[in-house]
Structure formats: C-alpha cells, structure tokens
Amino acid sequence: MKLAWKELTHSWKKYTLITLIVVLMMFMVLFLSGLVDGLGRAVSSGIDNMPAQSFVLKDDAEGLITVSSITKDQANAVSAQAQHETATIDISRMYVSKSGSDEKIDVTYFAIDPAGTLAPGVLEGSSLADSDSQNAIILDDDFMAKGISVGDVIRDSSTSLEFTVVGFTKDAMYSHISIGYISTETYANLMHELNPNYHESIHAIALSDSTEAISVDGLTVMSKADVINKIPGYASEQMTIKMVDWMLVVITAVILAIFFFVINLQKEKEFGVMKAIGVSMGRLSRFVIAEVGIIATSGACVAGILVWGMAQGLPATMPFYLKTQNVLVILIAFILISLAGSLISIIKVGRIDPAEIIGGDN
Amino acid sequence: MNENRNNTPAQLSAGTTQAVPALELKNITKSYADGKEMRTVLNDVSLSVYPGELAAIVGPSGCGKSTLLNIAGMMQSPDSGSVILSGTDTTSGKKRMGKGSASSTKRAWAKLRRDHIGFIFQSHQLLPYLRGEDQLDVVKKISSSDKEKLLKELDLTEIRRQYPGAMSGGERQRFAVARAFAANPDVILADEPTAALDSVRGRKVVSMIADEVHSRGKAAIMVTHDSRVLDLADTVYRMEDGKLVKER
Ligand SMILES: Nc1ncnc2c1ncn2[C@@H]1O[C@H](COP(=O)(O)OP(=O)(O)OP(=O)(O)O)[C@@H](O)[C@H]1O
C-alpha cells in the first residue's frame, strides 16, 4: 500500500491523467443514472409518492390503472374486507388551457378523495379539502413554470369545464405528464360533461397496508412496484438506459484494467527485480491491487462529488434525480470490477521470471 | 518436506576460515537446448564460499557465469547437483522446480532469496519512485539504526533523500549495494556490479562491497570483467568451457 502510494505520487502526472479519464467516464455513468431515475420518476412519481402499498384493479386490466374499472358494489366489498384505510383513484389523461388561451397543456387528472390518504401535500396554496372553490384543482409545480398561479382558472379542453387552481404540489408526474389532482366529485362532473351516459365506476383502489388480503370476484391486488412497471413505456425505458449505464460501468473498469496492464507491462523489469530480491508474490499482488484500488476509488469519489454538485445547479424541470443508493451501488460495483480487472496484471506479474534479470544487460 | 533440518545461518566472525561454507555448489551441471543439440554450459561445477570471503569469477562472455549465479541465487534449477545454503541442501527433498507444485517451489525460492541472499545487478535496478533510503526497506523493513550505519559506511548519508533519477551512476550502484546488505543476507551475489561505471567508481564500489563482506562476515560471489578489481577479492576463479578453476 505504501509502495503503491509512493509510486502513484512519484509519477503523479501519468496517474492523474488516468484518474481524470476515470472521473469523466464515471461522471457520464452517474449522469445517465441520474437521468434514468429522473425519467423513471417522471413516469412514476405520481404513483410512487402515494402512501399506498398496493392497488386493487380489475383482473383483466393487466395492471393498467387507466383501463381498469371497478363497480360500486365491488368497491364496497373491498372496503368491507380491508383492515386498513382504502382510497379510490381515477386516472385520466387530458388537456387543459389557461382561460383566454387556446394553447393545450397536457395534464393527467388524478381523481381522489380530498379527505382521504391520497390527497397530495401542498407546496403553495391550500389543499383540496380546505378549499371551498367549485371544481378545485391542485397542480404539479411544473405548471408554475408554464405561467399558471394559485387562483387562476383553467379550462378542460374537451368539455370546457373550468377548474380553479387552489394549490401546487411537487414531484407529481405520471407517464411523463404532470398531474392535476381533483376530487372524485369533480371527476364525475367532468365525465358527465364528456359523456352523458357515464356510469360511475372506479379505476383502482389503493390499499395502505401490504398484508391486506382482499378477495373479490373479478378483482386482483397488485403491488405498487408492479403497477409502476406496467405504466406504458416505463419498463422498456428503464431497462434500455440502465443497460447502457451498466455497460459503461463495465467498459470504464475494463479501460482502467487495460491501462494498468500496459503500465505494468512496462514495469516488467521492476517487478522482475523485486521478485529476484525476494519480494513475495503476495506483496506484489497487493501492490498492483492497491494502485488500481486507489485510482478507481478516487476517480469514483470525484465523479460522485461532481455529479452531486451539478445536480444542485440543474433546473427543476430537467428529469434528473440522484438516488444515493443507486449512485453508491454503481460506484462500488465499478471499484469491485476494476479490482477484478487488476487480476490480469497480477497474472502477468506472476509469470515474470526473475532469472532474466541477472546477467541481463539493461 | 525436510525443511527444518538445519536452517539457521551459521553465526560466524569475520575473516576466519570456517568448516561450514555459507554457500556450497556441488557438482552443478546445466545445459541448454541449442537448436537440436544440448549445449552444456556448466559441467560439474563445484564452489564453496565461506563467511567473510569475497570470491570473484572471471571468464569470457557466454561461458555461463550468470547461469551459475542464477542457480546459486535460487532462480534457476540445475540439471543435476546441489545448492547448499548455510548447511541446508535447498535441492534436497523434491527436485527444484518439481512438477506439480511449481508455484509452491517458486514461493519457497522467493523466501530463501529474501532471507538468505542479497543481489547486486549489473545496472543498479533501483525502484525509480523510492528515495535512496527507502530502497533499503523493499525486501524487509530494517531498523533505523541499521539503516544509518549502512548509509554511513557506503557514504550515502548526504544523498539519502534523493531519487535514483537524480543520482550519479556510482551513487546508484552504492545504493544497490546497500539494498543487498540491508536485509542481512548470508550470501551476496553480484553480477558485473561495475559494468556501468568507470574504473575509479567501479573500484570504489567493489572496495565497499569487500569492506562490507569482511566486516559483516558475509559470503559473496562477484562476477566481473574488470581485472583491475581482482586484487580486492579474496579468491579468484576462472570459468572456461563449463569448468570453474581456482586461480588464486
Ligand atoms: N534461457 C536460456 N536458454 C538458452 N540458452 C541460454 C539461456 N540462458 C543462457 N543461455 C546460454 O548459456 C550460455 C551462458 O550464458 P550466461 O548468461 O551464463 O553467460 P555469461 O558468462 O554470464 O556471459 P556474459 O559475460 O556475457 O554475461 C550462453 O551461451 C547463453 O546463450
């Protein structure tokens, strides 16, 4: 370890350059990781942030809340069986416009019971329950960036039903679209406007306890993670970016391993001398591993700090979200793979014959 | 297998002739494949070096001097014959480089080299990233009083904090000598230690080796081409046609 440190500091220019490459590559990896989690949250945060553990859906809905439909009777049966609190949720993708404007803005309505567990936390303004406005709506703070503020009136594009914006919440996205929370009552009004023959039904019921055993004909219970995975695009999007990300982790570790292999190849004579004067293979292995470990760890740490620093400066609308746990998993995996890669150098060193040092001219 | 047989290096005072050689080569034979034929480089070579003795080996290029040092230094195995280190036959038991456990043999050799042998190479072979004084700790960590003494004796105290890159050839080679003695080995093996130096510096290095050998009671074998330093050696051997002949 001491020997390794002395060599690294003696040839600090060479090793700083290699560390720099590691920093850049790992920065890219962590940036992608932040992006994949940010995008993931842009799809799932509306569901993810709910204090629900699982959801009751129609059993042929294949996990899609938006196509599930539960009758009043079934819903009553569910709440009768449930030991803990339940809450209904309806999700519907529409457009709204600011009053006096024709510009359509995407919105996903989340219809909930204002007094129930799914009511969103409010960042600004008042909650649905506290507001006495007709057809109140609480919007994700993305709408703020679009010039809407508390007290504004916005219009549902297809029905011309008007909502009063009573508050804002944050991190409320579903399938890349910002959420507007309305009461189940307002939602029924909306649906009646849209279709006079609308029969009141419910998309899904959120359960607040994962041990809840619900058994109602035609309904099924799915965990929150499964429901999120079924959101259109979520699984494939996550998988693609994650795969690229992990490939980059491995590629970075392999590049580092190759760098060290080449460097150690150039040091063949030094290793031969050390072997000749009796330095054990164990010590030489520790020397090689320590060098790789120091470079990999310091590169990974610097990249982590840089990405974290950059995340502080990114605009809120950018889908970027650093999950500490994911960052740590990536950095530790990178360090471990790099250490494993140092094995090829160790094998090479092991094959050096010290006999070639004696009598060899320099 | 029979390792613990008599492994303690003989505690011997300087200068006196002793019954137990520090290093004894017995009937060493070594040949290399030269095309289709085998060429015998060492033909039944025997040599004993005693504590406090500096033995010089001279001989034409390619006659097998380095091969002999490699065998004496546990880096190559002879085809036949034995290497006896402080009374312990290192070739006994299984054949050196025996089949099957090549890696355990290598490990055992590395330990023998670490504990009993100090090497001085033709070119200094210092590690470029260590200061002069740190070179002495590579094989084994040595006490600071031992280090001071060694640096003083080799006239290196003033440049102890320099890196090899900033030293003269003679200084480097003196550090290489210091490194060889640092781990307190029984035997010093030097292969043309003055080849890279002019005659004045070369002589200084050899005389320092001789002084250390005598004052510390070590046995040393030095291969050299420089006949002007032979007067510093206690015994001189000439190698020719695979045979070793004592000249003096
Ligand atoms: N690994 C090897 N394979 C085949 N032949 C070898 C090998 N090592 C040495 N030889 C041969 O053995 C002979 C003796 O080599 P060695 O290096 O011992 O000579 P030397 O006396 O040290 O010469 P010099 O004074 O030039 O250093 C040479 O002819 C060399 O070609």
Ligand SMILES: [Mg+2]
């Ligand atoms: Mg030679």
